[in-house]
Each structure stands twice: as structure tokens, then as C-alpha cells.
Amino acid sequence: MKTAIYPGSFDPITNGHLDVVRRAAKLFDRVIVAVAENADKQPLFTPQERVELVQAAVRGLRGVVVDHFRGLLVDYARRKKAVAIVRGLRAVSDFEYELQFALMNRKLAPQVETIFLAPKDEYTFVSSRMIKEIARLGGNIGCFVPREVLVALRRKLSL
Amino acid sequence: MKTAIYPGSFDPITNGHLDVVRRAAKLFDRVIVAVAENADKQPLFTPQERVELVQAAVRGLRGVVVDHFRGLLVDYARRKKAVAIVRGLRAVSDFEYELQFALMNRKLAPQVETIFLAPKDEYTFVSSRMIKEIARLGGNIGCFVPREVLVALRRKLSL
Amino acid sequence: MKTAIYPGSFDPITNGHLDVVRRAAKLFDRVIVAVAENADKQPLFTPQERVELVQAAVRGLRGVVVDHFRGLLVDYARRKKAVAIVRGLRAVSDFEYELQFALMNRKLAPQVETIFLAPKDEYTFVSSRMIKEIARLGGNIGCFVPREVLVALRRKLSL
Amino acid sequence: MKTAIYPGSFDPITNGHLDVVRRAAKLFDRVIVAVAENADKQPLFTPQERVELVQAAVRGLRGVVVDHFRGLLVDYARRKKAVAIVRGLRAVSDFEYELQFALMNRKLAPQVETIFLAPKDEYTFVSSRMIKEIARLGGNIGCFVPREVLVALRRKLSL
Amino acid sequence: MKTAIYPGSFDPITNGHLDVVRRAAKLFDRVIVAVAENADKQPLFTPQERVELVQAAVRGLRGVVVDHFRGLLVDYARRKKAVAIVRGLRAVSDFEYELQFALMNRKLAPQVETIFLAPKDEYTFVSSRMIKEIARLGGNIGCFVPREVLVALRRKLSL
Amino acid sequence: MKTAIYPGSFDPITNGHLDVVRRAAKLFDRVIVAVAENADKQPLFTPQERVELVQAAVRGLRGVVVDHFRGLLVDYARRKKAVAIVRGLRAVSDFEYELQFALMNRKLAPQVETIFLAPKDEYTFVSSRMIKEIARLGGNIGCFVPREVLVALRRKLSL
Numbered sequence: 001m002k003t004a005i006y007p008g009s010f011d012p013i014t015n016g017h018l019d020v021v022r023r024a025a026k027l028f029d030r031v032i033v034a035v036a037e038n039a040d041k042q043p044l045f046t047p048q049e050r051v052e053l054v055q056a057a058v059r060g061l062r063g064v065v066v067d068h069f070r071g072l073l074v075d076y077a078r079r080k081k082a083v084a085i086v087r088g089l090r091a092v093s094d095f096e097y098e099l100q101f102a103l104m105n106r107k108l109a110p111q112v113e114t115i116f117l118a119p120k121d122e123y124t125f126v127s128s129r130m131i132k133e134i135a136r137l138g139g140n141i142g143c144f145v146p147r148e149v150l151v152a153l154r155r156k157l158s159l
Numbered sequence: 160m161k162t163a164i165y166p167g168s169f170d171p172i173t174n175g176h177l178d179v180v181r182r183a184a185k186l187f188d189r190v191i192v193a194v195a196e197n198a199d200k201q202p203l204f205t206p207q208e209r210v211e212l213v214q215a216a217v218r219g220l221r222g223v224v225v226d227h228f229r230g231l232l233v234d235y236a237r238r239k240k241a242v243a244i245v246r247g248l249r250a251v252s253d254f255e256y257e258l259q260f261a262l263m264n265r266k267l268a269p270q271v272e273t274i275f276l277a278p279k280d281e282y283t284f285v286s287s288r289m290i291k292e293i294a295r296l297g298g299n300i301g302c303f304v305p306r307e308v309l310v311a312l313r314r315k316l317s318l
Numbered sequence: 319m320k321t322a323i324y325p326g327s328f329d330p331i332t333n334g335h336l337d338v339v340r341r342a343a344k345l346f347d348r349v350i351v352a353v354a355e356n357a358d359k360q361p362l363f364t365p366q367e368r369v370e371l372v373q374a375a376v377r378g379l380r381g382v383v384v385d386h387f388r389g390l391l392v393d394y395a396r397r398k399k400a401v402a403i404v405r406g407l408r409a410v411s412d413f414e415y416e417l418q419f420a421l422m423n424r425k426l427a428p429q430v431e432t433i434f435l436a437p438k439d440e441y442t443f444v445s446s447r448m449i450k451e452i453a454r455l456g457g458n459i460g461c462f463v464p465r466e467v468l469v470a471l472r473r474k475l476s477l
Numbered sequence: 478m479k480t481a482i483y484p485g486s487f488d489p490i491t492n493g494h495l496d497v498v499r500r501a502a503k504l505f506d507r508v509i510v511a512v513a514e515n516a517d518k519q520p521l522f523t524p525q526e527r528v529e530l531v532q533a534a535v536r537g538l539r540g541v542v543v544d545h546f547r548g549l550l551v552d553y554a555r556r557k558k559a560v561a562i563v564r565g566l567r568a569v570s571d572f573e574y575e576l577q578f579a580l581m582n583r584k585l586a587p588q589v590e591t592i593f594l595a596p597k598d599e600y601t602f603v604s605s606r607m608i609k610e611i612a613r614l615g616g617n618i619g620c621f622v623p624r625e626v627l628v629a630l631r632r633k634l635s636l
Numbered sequence: 637m638k639t640a641i642y643p644g645s646f647d648p649i650t651n652g653h654l655d656v657v658r659r660a661a662k663l664f665d666r667v668i669v670a671v672a673e674n675a676d677k678q679p680l681f682t683p684q685e686r687v688e689l690v691q692a693a694v695r696g697l698r699g700v701v702v703d704h705f706r707g708l709l710v711d712y713a714r715r716k717k718a719v720a721i722v723r724g725l726r727a728v729s730d731f732e733y734e735l736q737f738a739l740m741n742r743k744l745a746p747q748v749e750t751i752f753l754a755p756k757d758e759y760t761f762v763s764s765r766m767i768k769e770i771a772r773l774g775g776n777i778g779c780f781v782p783r784e785v786l787v788a789l790r791r792k793l794s795l
Numbered sequence: 796m797k798t799a800i801y802p803g804s805f806d807p808i809t810n811g812h813l814d815v816v817r818r819a820a821k822l823f824d825r826v827i828v829a830v831a832e833n834a835d836k837q838p839l840f841t842p843q844e845r846v847e848l849v850q851a852a853v854r855g856l857r858g859v860v861v862d863h864f865r866g867l868l869v870d871y872a873r874r875k876k877a878v879a880i881v882r883g884l885r886a887v888s889d890f891e892y893e894l895q896f897a898l899m900n901r902k903l904a905p906q907v908e909t910i911f912l913a914p915k916d917e918y919t920f921v922s923s924r925m926i927k928e929i930a931r932l933g934g935n936i937g938c939f940v941p942r943e944v945l946v947a948l949r950r951k952l953s954l
Contacts, residue, residue, distance in 0.1 A: 002479075002504065023590050027479065027504075027561055038773070072773040084504055089576070089593065090259075099566070100726075100761035102595050107761075108775055113500050116566065116593035118579050121439050125259040125266075137197070137231040139267055161320075161345065182431050186320065186345075186402055243345055248417070248434065249736075258407070261436050272341050275407065275434035277420050280916050284736035284743075296674070296708040298744055356932070390932040408577075418885075418920040425920075426934055443577040443584075455515070455549040457585055567895075598757050602895035602902075614833070614867040616903055638797075638822065659908050663797065663822075663879055720822055725894070725911065735884070738913050749818050752884065752911035754897050 004028040004084040004115075005077050007069075010035050011043040012149045013054045014131060016123035020088040023117050025063050032080060033058060035068040044132055044156060056148040074109035082112060089116045090124050163187040163243040163274075164236050166228075169194050170202040171308045172213045173290055175282035179247040182276050184222050191239060192217060194227040203291055203315060215307040233268035241271060248275045249283050322346040322402040322433075323395050325387075328353050329361040330467045331372045332449055334441035338406040341435050343381050350398060351376060353386040362450055362474060374466040392427035400430060407434045408442050481505040481561040481592075482554050484546075487512050488520040489626045490531045491608060493600035497565040500594050502540050509557060510535060512545040521609055521633060533625040551586035559589060566593045567601050640664040640720040640751075641713050643705075646671050647679040648785045649690045650767055652759035656724040659753050661699050668716060669694060671704040680768055680792060692784040710745035718748060725752045726760050799823040799879040799910075800872050802864075805830050806838040807944045808849045809926060811918035815883040818912050820858050827875060828853060830863040839927055839951060851943040869904035877907060884911045885919050 004024055010017060010033070024031045033054050037047040045053065051068050058064045069076040077085055085105065087098050102114035119126075126144045135141050135153045142150055163183055169176060169192070183190045192213050196206045204212065210227050217223045228235040236244055244264065246257050261273035278285075285303045294300050294312045301309055322342055328335060328351070342349045351372050355365040363371065369386050376382045387394040395403055403423065405416050420432035437444075444462045453459050453471045460468055481501055487494060487510070501508045510531050514524040522530065528545050535541045546553040554562055562582065564575050579591035596603075603621045612618050612630045619627055640660055646653060646669070660667045669690050673683045681689065687704050694700045705712040713721055721741065723734050738750035755762075762780045771777050771789045778786055799819055805812060805828070819826045828849050832842040840848065846863050853859045864871040872880055880900065882893050897909035914921075921939045930936050930948045937945055 027590060027592065072770065072775045075774075099595055100763070100766070103598055103761040104766055104770070106595075107779070108770070113504060114595065115504065116595075118576055118583075118591065118593075121442055121580055124439055124442070125262040127259070130259070130263055134231065134263070134267070138234075139231045143266070186431060186433065258436055262439055265436075272345060273436065274345070275436075277417055277424075277432065277434075280421055280919055283916055283919070284739040286736070289736070289740055293708065293740070293744070297711075298708045302743070390929065390934045393933075418922070418925070421920040422925055422929070425938070426929070443580040445577070448577070448581055452549065452581070452585070457549045457551075461584070598760055601757055601760070602898040604895070607895070607899055611867065611899070611903070616867045616869075620902070663908060663910065735913055739916055742913075749822060750913065751822065752913075754894055754901075754909065754911075757898055 001029040002084075003030045003032065003080060003082045004086050005032045005034050005073075005080060005082045006086040007034045007036055007073050007076075009043060009128070010050045010054050011045055011128050012050060012131075012145065012152065013057050014123070014126050014128055014145050014149070015143075016088065016090070016119045016126040018057055018146060019119045019123055020086065020117050021058055021064060022061065023119075024086045025061055028084065029063055031064045031086070032082070033064060033066045034073075034076065035066070036073070037068055037070045045152070049152070053146075053149050053152055057146040072108070074105050074112055077112045078109055085112055085114045087114060087116050088119050090119060090127075160188040161243075162189045162191065162239060162241045163245050164191045164193050164232075164239060164241045165245040166193045166195055166232050166235075168202060168287070169209045169213050170204055170287050171209060171290075171304065171311065172216050173282070173285050173287055173304050173308070174302075175247065175249070175278045175285040177216055177305060178278045178282055179245065179276050180217055180220065180223060182278075183245045184220055187243065188222055190223045190245070191241070192223065192225045193232075193235065194225070195232070196227055196229045204311070208311065212305075212308050212311055216305040231267070233264050233271055236271045237268055244271055244273045246273060246275050247278050249278060249286075319347040320402075321348045321350065321398060321400045322404050323350045323352050323391075323398060323400045324404040325352045325354055325391050325394075327361060327446070328368045328372050329363055329446050330368060330449075330463065330470065331375050332441070332444050332446055332463050332467070333461075334406065334408070334437045334444040336375055336464060337437045337441055338404065338435050339376055339382060340379065341437075342404045343379055346402065347381055349382045349404070350400070351382060351384045352391075352394065353384070354391070355386055355388045363470070367470065371464075371467050371470055375464040390426070392423050392430055395430045396427055403430055403432045405432060405434050406437050408437060408445075478506040479561075480507040480509065480557060480559045481563050482509045482511050482550075482557060482559045483563040484511045484513055484550050484553075486520060486605070487527045487531050488522055488605050489527060489608075489622065489629065490534050491600070491603050491605055491622050491626070492620075493565065493567070493596045493603040495534055495623060496596045496600055497563065497594050498535055498538065498541060500596075501563045502538055505561065506540055508541045508563070509559070510541060510543050511550075511553065512543070513550070514545055514547045522629070526629065530623075530626050530629055534623040549585070551582050551589055554589045555586055562589055562591045564591060564593050565596050567596060567604075637665040638720075639666045639668065639716060639718045640722050641668045641670050641709075641716060641718045642722040643670045643672055643709050643712075645679060645764070646686045646690050647681055647764050648686060648767075648781065648788065649693050650759070650762050650764055650781050650785070651779075652724065652726070652755045652762040654693055654782060655755045655759055656722065656753050657694055657697065657700060659755075660722045661697055664720065665699055667700045667722070668718070669700060669702045670709075670712065671702070672709070673704055673706045681788070685788070689782075689785050689788055693782040708744070710741050710748055713748045714745055721748055721750045723750060723752050724755050726755060726763075796824040797879075798825040798827065798875060798877045799881050800827045800829050800868075800875060800877045801881040802829045802831055802868050802871075804838060804923070805845045805849050806840055806923050807845060807926075807940065807947065808852050809918070809921050809923055809940050809944070810938075811883065811885070811914045811921040813852055813941060814914045814918055815881065815912050816853055816856065816859060818914075819881045820856055823879065824858055826859045826881070827877070828859060828861045829868075829871065830861070831868070832863055832865045840947070844947070848941075848944050848947055852941040867903070869900050869907055872907045873904055880907055880909045882909060882911050883914045885914060885922075 035050045055066045131141050194209045214225045353368045373384045449459050512527045532543045671686045691702045767777050830845045850861045
């Protein structure tokens with residue numbers, strides 16, 4: 001059985017993330033969506049909230065489980081016996097950072113491979129950061145996030 | 160009559176911005192230079208100061224007016240009945256962010272088109288951030304900003 | 319009245335090109351889709367065929383006319399009294415070449431501005447070259463080109 | 478059983494390619510290294526020679542088989558019931574072309590996912606094109622290609 | 637005698653930096669590794685500590701001296717009668733920022749040339765920021781930094 | 796005495812190239828502008844003509860000599876006892892290719908360092924290829940090339 005990990009802050013999960021999860025689920029027997037607790041930037045949602053929003057979003061997807069982790073990603077991946085770390089690639093700037101991150105992780109844990117997937121083209125411009133910004137300014141983000149996230153964002157931002 | 164909006168923080172306006180304004184003014188009947196009030200990063204100048212510095216810089220340019228706005232750019236653009244949002248492109252990294260921003264705005268307001276202009280090559284490396292940094296360190300920024308901005312920067316930084 | 323030129327080889331015109339034409343038509347009073355006769359790479363369609371395919375594709379679009387030209391683009395733009403040259407930007411590699419091209423043209427003809435538009439995200443990966451390659455290999459390109467182009471490509475490639 | 482396809486011209490296979498094959502073999506039950514016969518650029522080696530060089534290079538790798546194909550990659554992938562197309566990513570320029578190619582293939586065959594792997598950092602600058610160029614000029618390419626390729630290149634170029 | 641300056645925050649110095657110093661030392665008679673005191677981001681190490689770590693790392697390299705500076709880099713370079721500022725280039729995103737920085741510095745001090753060097757490929761993904769992050773999370777960074785830096789990082793982070 | 800090599804096809808030399816030569820001449824005791832004879836693309840000018848045009852252009856520059864070479868650049872650099880290969884960087888696409896080329900050359904000859912210089916910003920968009928294209932179409936290229944090149948291009952293209 002091959003396990004892959006899809007790590008991220010998921011603050012909050014977007015339709016772009018969800019699209020990557022679905023694609024990964026077709027490639028691996030088990031996909032762990034792993035919410036990173038130690039984000040340097042101050043997250044809008046608590047780790048617990050982020051985990052719950054991911055759980056609501058991936059409900060019903062076969063072979064997909066949700067978890068959270070602290071510490072080094074590659075240590076977590078080793079504990080989970082994952083063969084791969086999955087990352088979505090949207091843009092060139094993503095790519096550069098992701099490539100550096102993947103090469104660093106390979107140095108730290110050669111047995112875990114990083115693979116890159118391209119999200120659906122219509123999600124190319126969707127990032128958690130932009131979505132929070134637009135929601136704060138009163139924009140309609142209904143087509144960029146799962147229903148539960150929309151509700152949670154409105155409550156959190158008191159809109 | 161076709162109206163275009165040139166939005167930005169303009170903290171402060173540079174000769175590179177001014178070059179883009181002049182180019183846009185040849186393409187559209189009216190160009191609104193729109194100072195964004197809600198910048199996440201802490202601006203050096205207040206919105207009021209930034210508006211005044213832009214006004215001093217664009218004085219005499221036909222069809223160019225200065226304004227400020229809060230909230231979502233596309234909402235503002237719709238209220239102003241703008242057909243276009245104008246953005247300057249200097250580098251690849253600009254381009255990527257700008258493209259994502261444009262595609263997001265198109266999703267939110269399909270009737271407003273984003274157009275990109277290239278500033279004069281000698282302004283390729285001029286950004287508000289770099290100019291403030293150099294001014295702080297005592298560098299001569301006289302050839303990168305309008306005269307009024309030079310004076311205002313010196314006063315603000317107590318140089 | 320403001321005229322813009324949208325130049326290209328259009329070998330053949332794609333839905334991505336057409337999307338740019340429609341966007342340009344909202345910004346300018348007149349848009350000339352200008353087929354370049356002197357392409358260095360050997361085109362699949364003759365200039366005459368390419369012009370006809372563009373004409374069929376833009377039929378009914380207000381303010382859009384089709385033309386062809388030899389020689390320097392900026393000379394043609396000047397003769398047509400165009401205020402702008404329109405270019406579609408899909409990727410970073412596009413952007414770099416286009417920026418160099420725009421700066422060179424500005425040097426040759428400062429009065430003509432180059433503006434960049436982003437095609438619809440679903441056309442990001444559509445290029446004439448890729449479409450011809452896929453058509454040659456028997457792939458279905460029906461959703462990437464106008465109907466007339468599909469027919470013409472099949473006939474030309476004897477599929 | 479999950480099958481992945483690693484397509485390419487492999488003209489000839491390099492240590493960079495081989496590194497990607499090894500990584501893919503850990504992720505999938507079966508990896509088909511698929512030599513494309515219809516390369517537009519004139520290859521140095523015939524399809525038959527390229528297949529043989531790949532076979533010599535991957536000998537002993539579990540789950541790796543070698544094949545060749547004509548026509549559309551996605552049609553071939555469907556016939557082989559592959560869940561994934563594997564591509565190596567070395568540089569930003571690679572990335573852009575590869576992303577366009579992946580999105581186009583997804584449109585043509587939504588059930589086949591494209592995944593990107595990063596080759597070992599020391600192979601970042603190794604491409605078949607550069608290797609042939611250096612071999613032609615008499616440079617030592619022994620550390621960039623498998624032993625059999627080195628011999629074959631010398632014979633082909635009559636060095 | 638030709639002097640070059642290799643400026644940076646060096647918070648802390650990495651093996652990638654050290655690789656650039658060694659390369660620069662072969663090109664110029666004297667290389668000044670110049671620790672910038674006025675970093676905007678809050679450094680982990682004090683200027684004094686950073687200078688000492690650089691000194692320990694470059695010990696024994698001929699023609700290499702360590703210094704620190706405040707204020708504008710080009711003013712410092714002029715005082716030191718440097719002909720060149722040396723910068724390491726790892727990625728495209730580096731390149732863009734560095735190019736802007738170099739062009740700006742050229743405008744401020746035309747007599748000082750900026751030259752770019754590529755660090756060893758295995759250091760492509762090594763940055764001070766990533767190293768501190770990994771050290772904080774308990775990762776092994778022994779192969780990315782000089783011995784003294786490893787010790788200092790452990791003490792500073794109380795690991 | 797430190798020697799650097801500035802290699803290229805120089806088909807023909809442009810003001811952008813010349814700008815790089817001038818900058819390199821300030822950094823090294825001797826700069827050899829080395830015309831590559833074995834360009835894969837068919838050059839417009841013969842190696843002999845290209846050498847003569849470079850000679851005319853660099854006349855009077857101290858420490859600059861002109862030469863031509865066949866075979867591998869790094870072999871030539873070793874024979875000339877050069878410490879550095881100089882390359883101009885204009886754009887991101889340049890950078891990627893150049894970086895791969897530099898890393899490959901370092902592998903082949905570790906003792907020769909590649910250094911990158913940024914040409915003057917107004918030459919960012921000047922390439923031999925674009926200049927020949929514009930000259931062919933009758934454009935005025937007087938501000939992009941030395942006087943002798945202008946004359947030679949006109950004669951060669953029978954304008």
C-alpha cells in the first residue's frame with residue numbers, strides 16, 4: 001500500500017487544494033492531508049479549525065484521511081511510511097520555492113519523493129491568502145472555497 | 160468615453176508610476192489614479208499624503224484625475240464605470256502576481272479588463288520599497304521620484 | 319477614435335486569440351487583427367488562408383477588421399494611426415519575449431504603446447503550434463479553435 | 478496495479494532521465510519508459526537505437542519496462558491504462574512548457590494525471606541536447622550518460 | 637590590486653555563501669565579506685556574532701577579509717575602493733531581485749560593477765532562512781553550514 | 796595577471812555586447828572577446844567578418860583583445876589560462892540557459908569560473924537576432940550597433 005502526504009497550512013482549504021487532493025487520491029492508495037501546526041505567519045484559523053474544515057471538505061473521498069503535525073515534515077512523512085509528498089504547482093514562483101523545498105527535503109530524507117501536480121486551470125489564481133483578503137474586503141468567494149469554509153470565513157471575519 | 164483605473168498604494172509615487180500614468184492617458188479618455196487606503200503593510204505616508212503627492216505629480220496631465228478607495232478594487236472600478244484596470248509590469252515576478260490578481264478580478268467582475276503596460280526601461284528597477292530603503296540609508300533618489308516626493312520623503316524621514 | 323492593432327501569424331487563429339480580440343474590442347473603437355506575412359518559420363497556411371480564417375472567426379464582432387502586412391510592425395502601426403499594439407500574455411516565457419519586443423518597438427516608434435492582455439485561463443495552454451501538432455497526431459482539437467479552422471486544418475492535413 | 482508512463486525522445490537517455498525513472502519506480506507498480514517515435518526535430522539515434530539504449534540503461538530496475546509509441550501521448554497512455562504521465566522538471570523554462578503540455582493533455586484525457594519529479598540536483602543542467610553538443614566538440618560526457626550511451630555516441634559521431 | 641565586496645546579512649553564513657567566497661577569491665586580489673548591520677528583518681544573530689561566525693568560516697582563505705558596514709552598500713564599496721560587488725545567484729527569483737538591486741546600485745555608483753556567481757549545484761537550495769527553520773524544527777543541518785555555525789545555532793536555539 | 800574570456804557568436808556584435816566588454820575590462824587585466832566559429836545556427840556573417848567587426852568595435856579599449864575558437868569553450872579557456880568566462884544576462888530566460896551552461900562548464904573545467912554581468916538597462920532588449928530581423932525589414936538600428944556593424948549589415952542585406 002502506497003501512502004502520500006499532502007501537507008499545508010490550509011488556512012483555510014480552497015477548491016484548488018481540494019482539486020489536488022482528488023488527483024492525488026487516484027494515484028496513491030492512501031492520501032494524508034496533513035495540516036501543519038507550526039506556520040510562522042499567524043493563521044486566521046486554529047489548527048483544530050483548519051483540520052475540521054479539511055475534514056468537511058474531503059468527506060467521502062476514498063483513501064483520504066486528515067491529520068495534523070508539528071516539527072519537520074520529512075520526520076512526519078517517515079513516521080507515516082509515506083513514499084511521496086504531494087505539492088500543487090500553480091506558477092513559476094511556486095515552482096522555484098517548491099523545488100528548493102523538495103531538494104532540501106530529499107537531502108534530509110532521501111526515501112521520500114516529492115511529486116508536483118498541476119491544479120485545474122481555473123484554480124491557478126486561487127490562494128488562501130488572496131481568498132482571505134477578498135473575503136475581508138467583502139468580495140464574493142463562493143466559487144473558490146467549499147461551502148463550510150465560506151460559512152466559517154464569514155463567521156470568523158464577522159461579515 | 161472610456162475610463163481606466165490605475166490603482167496602487169503609491170507610497171510614494173515614483174517616476175516609474177508616473178511613466179505608466181502618461182502612457183495610459185494616451186490610450187483612454189480618462190485615467191483615475193486610485194490610491195488604495197487599505198494596504199496591509201504599514202505605509203510610510205498616510206492615504207491623504209499619498210493622494211496629495213500623486214496630485215502634485217500628475218498636475219497638467221490631460222484626462223488624469225486622482226482618487227482614493229477602500230474595499231475591493233473591482234467594486235470601485237464598477238462604480239467608476241471603468242473599462243480597464245491598468246498595471247505596470249517590470250519583471251517576471253511582477254507578472255506572475257499580476258496575472259493571478261487579474262484573473263481573480265476577472266472572475267469577480269468580468270466586465271473590467273486588466274491591461275498591462277511596460278514602464279520605460281530605465282525605470283525597470285524603481286520600486287517604492289527600494290526608494291524608501293535607499294532614502295533611509297541616505298542615498299540620492301532625486302532621479303527616481305518627482306520633486307515633491309523627494310521633499311516629502313526627506314521631511315518624513317527627518318533627513 | 320482610438321485604433322489598436324493585434325498582430326500575429328495566426329497560423330491558424332485559435333480560441334485563445336479570439337478571446338484576446340474580444341477583450342481588445344471592448345477597450346478600443348477599432349481593432350485591426352493584422353496577419354503578418356513575413357513569418358520566418360514556414361507557416362502551414364498561406365497568408366491569404368490565414369486572413370480568411372481570421373475573417374470567419376471575427377465575423378460579427380463590432381469594430382474589428384482584418385488586414386495583413388509586410389515589413390516592420392511599427393511602420394504598419396504608424397500608417398494605421400494606431401495608438402496601441404495588443405499582445406496576449408499566457409506564460410512567463412511569453413512575457414519575457416514580449417517585453418523585449420515591446421521595448422524594441424517603443425524605441426523604433428515611441429508613439430505606439432504596447433498593451434498586454436491575459437486570455438481566459440482555460441486558453442492558457444492553447445498555442446497554434448501545439449494545436450497543429452495535436453491535429454497532426456489525430457487528437458481532437460474541436461474545443462481549441464473556431465469551427466472553420468477545424469475544417470481547414472483537417473483538409474490541410476488530409477485527415 | 479498502478480502504471481505510469483515516462484515519455485520522451487531519449488535521444489539519447491541521460492543519467493538525469495535515469496534518475497527520474499528510478500524515482501518513479503518507487504512510486505508506481507509499473508513504469509513504462511516510452512520512446513516517442515515522432516519527434517519533429519531530427520533525432521541523432523533511430524527509434525530502435527533509442528529503445529535499445531534505454532533498455533540497457535534500465536536493466537535490473539524492478540517494474541520498469543521499455544516501449545515506443547507513435548501518435549498522441551494520451552492515446553497511448555489510455556491504451557496502457559496508465560494513471561500517470563511522469564515528467565522531470567529541471568528549470569523554470571521546463572516548467573512552463575511542461576505545465577502547458579500537462580494542461581493540454583488533461584483536456585484531451587482527463588483520466589490521466591501528469592506528475593512532475595525533480596531530478597537529482599547534480600543533473601539539473603544535463604540535457605540530451607547539451608550532451609550531444611559537448612560530445613560533438615570532443616568534451617568528456619562520461620559522467621552524464623550511462624556507459625552504453627557513451628559508447629554509442631562515440632560510434633555515431635565517429636569520434 | 638582589485639578589491640571585491642561580498643555583502644550580505646550572513647544570519648548565519650552557510651556553505652553556499654562560503655562556496656561563493658572561495659570562487660570570488662580566485663577572481664580578485666582581495667575579497668571583503670561585508671556583514672550588513674542594518675537588516676530590516678530581525679536577525680537571529682547580532683552583527684558581532686555574525687562577523688565572528690564569518691571569520692571562523694573563512695579562516696585560511698587567502699585574500700579574504702571580514703568587515704561590517706552600516707548605510708548604503710555603494711557608499712561602503714566606494715570607501716573600500718572596490719571594483720566589484722559579488723552576489724550569488726541560485727534561482728530565477730534571486731536573479732530578478734538581484735538584477736534590480738544591481739541596476740539601482742549602478743545608478744547610484746556607476747564605477748562599482750556587480751558580478752553574479754553561481755554557487756555549487758548542491759547548494760542551490762540552501763538559504764539562511766531555510767536553515768534556521770529546519771534547525772528550529774530539530775532537523776539535521778550539519779551538511780549545510782560550517783561547524784562553528786552548527787554549534788552557534790544549537791546554542792542560540794537552545795536545542 | 797588575470798585573464799577573462801567573453802565568448803559568443805557576435806553575429807554581429809551589438810552595443811549591448813560592447814557594454815559588457817567595457818565592464819569586464821574594468822574587472823580583469825585582460826579580456827579576450829572570443830568569436831565562436833562553430834555556431835549551429837547559420838550565421839549571417841563569416842567568422843572572419845565577425846572577428847573584424849568586433850575588432851573595429853573594441854578598438855582603443857585597454858586590455859581587450861579579439862580572437863576566435865573552435866571546439867569546446869572550456870578547452871579554449873584553459874589554453875588561454877583564463878580565470879573567468881564572462882556572460883551578459885538580460886532576462887530570466889537568458890539566466891536559466893546561462894546557469895545550465897555555466898554549471899556544465901564547471902563540471903568540465905572546475906578551475907574556470909563563469910561570471911555574469913548585467914548590461915546597461917537600455918540594452919536589455921537588444922539581441923543580435925532581433926537586430927538582424929529589424930534590419931531585414933528596413934528598420935533603423937543605428938542606436939543598437941556600432942557604426943561599422945551598421946554599414947556591414949546594410950551591405951550584407953543589400954539594403
